[in-house]
Amino acid sequence: MISVRPPFLQARPIPRNPPTPNRARTPDAPRPLCKPLEADPSPEANRERALGLLAYGLIRPGTLLILLVGCLLGSAPLKAQSAGGIDLWPRDTTVDVASSRQFGAYVPLSPNTVTWLVNDIPGGNSTVGTISPGGLYQAPSVAPTPSTVTIRAQSTAYSQAWAATSLKVTRKYPWLWSVSKVGGGTLQVGNFEVSLNGSNFAPDSVVTANGADLPTTYFSPTKLTAVGAAAAPGTIQIAVRQPAPGAVTGNSVSVTISGAPVTVNLTPTSLSLPLGASQGFTATVAGSTNLAVTWTVNGVTGGNATLGLISPAGHYTAPAALPVANPVSLRATSVANPLVFAQATVTLIAPPPPISVAVVPTTASVPLGGTQALAATVTGSPNTAVIWSVNGISGGNPTVGTVSSSGLYTAPISLPAGSNVTVTATSVANPSGTASAILTLIAPPPPVLISLSAARFLEQASFGPTPTSLAQVQQQGIPAWLQAQFALSATAFPVPAGNSVQDLQRWMLHNYTTAPDQLRQRVIYALSQIVVTSASKLVYADEMLPWLKALRQHAFGNYRDLLRDVTKTSSMGKYLDLANSLKPGLGGGANENYPRELLQLFTIGLWQLDLDGSQLLDSQTNALPAYTQADVAELSRALTGWTYATAPGATPHDVNNEYHGAPMEARPNNHDFGSKTLLGVSIPAGQTVEQDLESVLEILMNHPNTAPFIATRLIRSLVLSNPSRDYIERVSTVFQQTDGDLPAVITAILTDPEARNDTPTVHSGRLKEPILQVAGFLRALNGQFNSTQQLTYLFSYFAQSPLNPPSVFSWFSPLYRVPKSSLFGPEFQIYTPTEATLRGNFFHHLLGNSGGDFTLDLTPFQPYGSNLPALVEEVNQRLLYGRMSAEMKTVLINAAAPGYDAKTRIETVLYLTALSGQYAVQY
């Protein structure tokens, strides 16, 4: 606070409106008439006083003579003038806005009345102020422009008689009571900000310092702040000015500006310094012309050898050994004012121990996406920790590869700029201890092109190629591979615990994906769709296994032997009711179920065929039936007399109970010993059960239909749906010439030029049924079904429940034609929108769920996770054997590109390819 005198004791330049009660003129307190006029020395005061007497009726206006002077004056302010003897007071005074002033006039005329005018306006107005008939002037609330007005009293009788005076209307007087520094304290040289306390401040009030305006901020009628600057110590006068119109400057207050204090500044203020090292310090003195300082270290002027030395110029040299007290304090003290100083803290540090780091190996090659383990050895410090970085980036990043805290480097999936990266181990104990390894990143080789001919062959001869089987075929050649497969021992069928046929179904899918004897399994699978039984009726594993074993045994044997053994299996005996088929008699007729299917489905079919499989036609071009109902009846009689084998411990009967532990047994008592004629060939009377069966087999194997019928079925199952006539004939010929030698027939089918033609034609191929397509997918990806997998039920959704076809016609008819087409397409019978969608969805399941019910291996695709052309090419090779068109590749690349990560992109390409018609068809 700057002390000032109380405002009423301050000298006032123009005390016009003082708050002194004895100068107040109020209607309630008229002055006594006897007050001597000379009490106030100022003439103006006398006039005021007289006017006051007049105004308040102590001098009656009617008794005064007023001389009117007919002289009009302009509106410009004027000094008081008069004419005609009229006198007017007070003269040439000032009045605050919104306040009043009583004027009085001496009129030595009769009548002595006057008219009052402001700026020659009778009675004035709100702009220039109003004046009453009694001379009471009321100033406007805003000073007029100009702020000086003319008050005129004019005789009502003689206009030439008048008196006039100027009256200055001023704004309210800004009283300033005190000035203080904002924030407290004393004002010092330099910039300052002051707060002013007073009264009548207005928003446009301006603070002045020694008469110069300062930037001012208005807070309230009693508070202003202002900023300014003081160049030197001394005093300045602060006042407040109210700007025009009606400008007025209030009283001033004197404030004292004192000089600046002495300060010392020191840099730096804190640092660490190795022993023996030096560091310069700078001390800056302000507030004094004496810039000198004295330097001390921990209070010792100039320091010493223990604490370190500091020169008069502030150059500090650390000691050779750590002092007891560490850090040390450096102090620069002002000479001008020894009480003022600045201080710096220096932490002395001992040099780190000598450390060496070694990394092994120092060089290595890492495939993209691959890993390399690195080991760092730290010597010279008990702290053996290191920090690993790649190309200077701690921990690396996906671009240059990453390195774990244990030194395992994982290469990025694509080459960074430059194919080398530097992996560095940095000692934690001493960052100067580093060692590096230079790793050369190796891009994966482009996808290996596989042999289309080998892959196509394996699609026909197995449940689809695997990387291993492809290599075998390419290495051995097809003939040698076939010989090796024919020689391979057959995979044994397990007898499931609990005799569960479901377990057998589970295992069978496993077997399709894993059996080494793939050709035999594929042929068994094909035969199982010609000579059919089904788990729909053979509901226990032991009921089905005799049939499966017969197929296994004869898949590489002779078709006649296969038919014989299958006929005698309890499986077929039960499935098609040959078991306990009795000669016609009281017990009923011979069962025709098996005999009919033996003709229709297992050997000759419905229509007479040429060797090339085409139907023979009569002269009216009607197809000729291959057999009649009479043939069925004759055949049925010939096959009477078979019953289930006698179970161990049971008594043999002519009609035994169901038993599946051995082939069926002959029962002469139930056999029809009469002669039969089957397909125009006689079977003599009196033959045994077994002899009749042999006769039947002889007739059927010699029938011209059997070779083309079975050849066509096998070709459709193994190679293609629409074989040429010549192809069928070539295979049929082999069947006939070898009397149904299946290895010869299979070889003929698989080595035929039509099978081996790698250039497709418009009618090429066969639709893959669910088992083949799914098994092939897993095998192509080095995968398999596990033997206890729980996914078999899904194949019923695909309409191909393993071992469980819906009828003796198996899952689909070999004669089924592609919808709206003349082409054969047996597998299309179970490829409807629902089955196709469910099968497709299963591929998606397979791609994302390897590990439980099945496995597959996507690692071969991983190096190409960010290289879409290479990824698509790898999938092309794996699934389509290089036959993917350029447009399909483009579509797949575009489809995979937005994938979030490599896994997603790999999944996209594999999944979409699996959904394509190109993958749905074996061609």
Added chain:
Amino acid sequence: MNPLTHPRFSRRSLLCGLGATALLSRLGRMNALAQSSPDYKALVCIFLVGGNDGHNTIVPLTQAEFDAYHAGRGNMALPDNNGALLPVETPSGTPFGLNPGLAALHPLWAQGHLAVLANTGMLVGPINRQQFLNNLAPVPTNLFSHSDQIQQMQSGYPSTSGGTGWGARAADALHALNGSSTFPASISTNGQSLFCTGKIVQSASLLPGFDLDVSGLNLWPQSAAQARLTGLQQLLEFDSGLALIQSANQVRKDALELNALLRGNTATVNTVFPGTSLGNQLKQVAKIIALRQSTGMSRQVFFCSLGGFDTHGSQSWQHWDLLRQVSEAVAAFYQSTQELGVADRVTSFTLSDFGRSLQPSGSGTDHGWGNHHLIIGGAVQGGDVYGTFPNLALQGPDDCGSRGVLIPTTSTEQYGATLAKWLGVSEADLPTIFPNLGNFGALALSDLGFMG
């Protein structure tokens, strides 16, 4: 056939899955043409797996017949704790009672939309008790065997020969009516079925609640999912130059289009179905029927099934509950055909392995042969019992033994032929579908009359 009134399913596949706009515009066209394509008929087979007990499905209420029923059924005779029999009467005034489980269907009798076909089963030809007991006439193989009889009922052959079903063979015969549509004409809602397998038509499955949504299209980010779908659509359009590849792609394109249809508004059916297995299956059938304009189908065959009817023990409540499920689901289905305006164009009917013995064993019944079946639909001449209601006397003329196992007096083939004829199969084509039909008299007389 005007190709415009039978839009090709295949032709439109280019639009498949390409978004609601394309679909809507196409459906808009369909709707505009809807009135010009009213020719639609469908058969819906409801197979009661295990052998439904016809004896307790419909009970004769004339005094003498009921007495015979009661004598043979013994402690398992209706009515029982599950409620009173639901009374019905033939036009000639013969009273019968329906199992109380059939309450939901009961009103359809009076409305003339529910008929019963009595004592039907697989036969080679007509056979009487004397012939049967003395093996004087051929009979189907493996009577009383579930697997064989399920197969025979569906194939329509009295042996396990045959790899096609009679429903699909009827669809084969009417194949031309479906024009060039590649939409399945023969659809099972409970997995592949022999009934729906034809020489020409496929046995298509449609699983209740499965709208053929394609897996793997919900991945993040959305752009990746869209790219996959776009890629798939493009893959299916390539001209590979191989007919089978084109055909395989066509199936998947059809699937994508069907997916869009099933998810679209056209497949909306407002009728509330019970949430049972059969209810869900029949709802799926109703959705497909709702799509008939979009799919361009004129003739379709459906196959639904419900298991649990092999009631060897604790039959009473179980059987009531099974029939309740059947009746509630079928009643809802009938209502949905009304909603879709095809009540007289859709006929539902039951099949089952076989009937059951009249004489109970304990709390259940044993495998039988002849059986009673229900036929439901707006075109059915309902409110009547067709065929010949059997004599229920044990060892009576209709008993093939001593336990009230009925010798059928009407063949399943006659039953099927009557339905197939309604569907539109010509009399000349009937023998190719039902090869033994001629054994039951002149073809012209094979119609049993329940379809008018």
